[in-house]
Amino acid sequence: MPVYSMTGYASVQKTLQQAEGENATSPHQHTRLGLEIRSVNSRFLDLGFRLPEELRQLEPALRELVTKHLRRGKVEVRASLEAGEGAALPSPSPQALQRLAALQDKIQDWLPKARDLSVADVLRLNQGSSSTQPVDDAAWTALALEAIDALREARAREGARLTEMLQGHIGQLLALAEQAVPLVPQLVEQQRLRFLERWKDAMALADGNHLPETAQDRALTEATAFAIRIDVAEELTRLRAHLDEISRLLDKGGDIGKRLDFLIQELHREANTLGSKSAVLEMTRISVDMKVLIEQMREQVQNIE
Incomplete structure (x- = not known):
């Protein structure tokens, strides 16, 4: 199933056939029925209709069709009923x-x-005020379905473009996560060596009031606490899991916009935690780059149905 954007536009027209029994000078023989649908992103399905009085009675059927085929988006529907160039002007009685x-x-x-x-x-x-040629329900339904199908095709094309961009961002985020993985053990080892050096210095300066065992325990405790504080392995694991789920949803398609929006929030939380635990400039850079990509993904996901 394709991924649908909430942004799209469609316009269709149909020339109404002259009703049987009307003469050649009928003022409605060239009447054109037009339907235009445009949509933009919205948290819910928000429908707006602008129909001429002659078509007002057909709004419920149109609303039902649009609701059946669209899930989200701010949708504006305009209909027109006009006489063509060849139509004769009606003579007032x-x-x-x-x-x-x-x-x-x-x-x-x-x-x-x-x-x-x-x-x-x-x-x-x-x-x-003159009576217009009645619009047949079947003709109206056919025109409405044609317009909705055209809109869905436009939304599907835009959705494919968004999917391609999101998949590209997923690849970049996974690459950044891979860059962060080897930094953690290096940082832990560097800090362990630093604490050992401090412990040796403390031993050299220790007097009778401080036992070597006490200083060593303190150094090991601080080293362990620091290692726990900077360990981002759990955050990286969750981040990769969220990215895998986003990729799976994009492959699945359909009504996935709200789930994607939730996963983007989780990605942002993991990237923030990664930055807060950063102990070196390189890890800070990775966190910032991740947040920039995630923000770009958020803007794109907000357009997905």
Whole structure:
């Protein structure tokens, strides 16, 4: 299953067929039905619809389709129903003209400065109030599915790009972890030798109030405590385990965004601990480089569904 980004865009259009029995001068013979869907990242599925009044009754079916195929993201859906270039303008009926004239007189009684309706105003109002060709449910569903499929394809392409980038970051983090592994025993050994030298110096300066055994125990205790404090083997093991799990989820695909976000938090915690236990400049550099890569991964994961 592919990895889906929450960022995508799709736009589809369909020319409505002239209904059977309509004459050649039907004003709706070239009506175009359009559907545009765009989405960006969001913690949950946040749907917004902008539909003309003629299509408002179809919103529940569209909402159900989008909810069925998308899990997360801020999704904006726009639909349009327009007449094409070849469409004839609908002729206003006498009854419609009478209603418009009556409305104009009523408005001007209250607003004397309101201007008279122009021919363009009358045609526009008549076109908006005239009955449009009904949109067949099957045609609407087919168009909606086509738009959703196109959006999912766009999100899948973006998801593949994000997956490639994340896998690259995983490789870099594993390489940094490998650089950190040999540093720990070296640091422990260096510190052990340093404490032994201090112990020998203490023995040379010891007077009758301090026994050699006491000084040696103190040196060994401090050496052990330091070794425990700088040992990051457990952090490196957990970090590699988290990276393996992220890689497994990316290979699996599907609805993995929230799990990836949690694992990124765990990676950041391990990298912080690695830095806090750092006893040499090289380990500090590795920790900083890890946190930079993890922050880049966080930004990418926040776009995954």
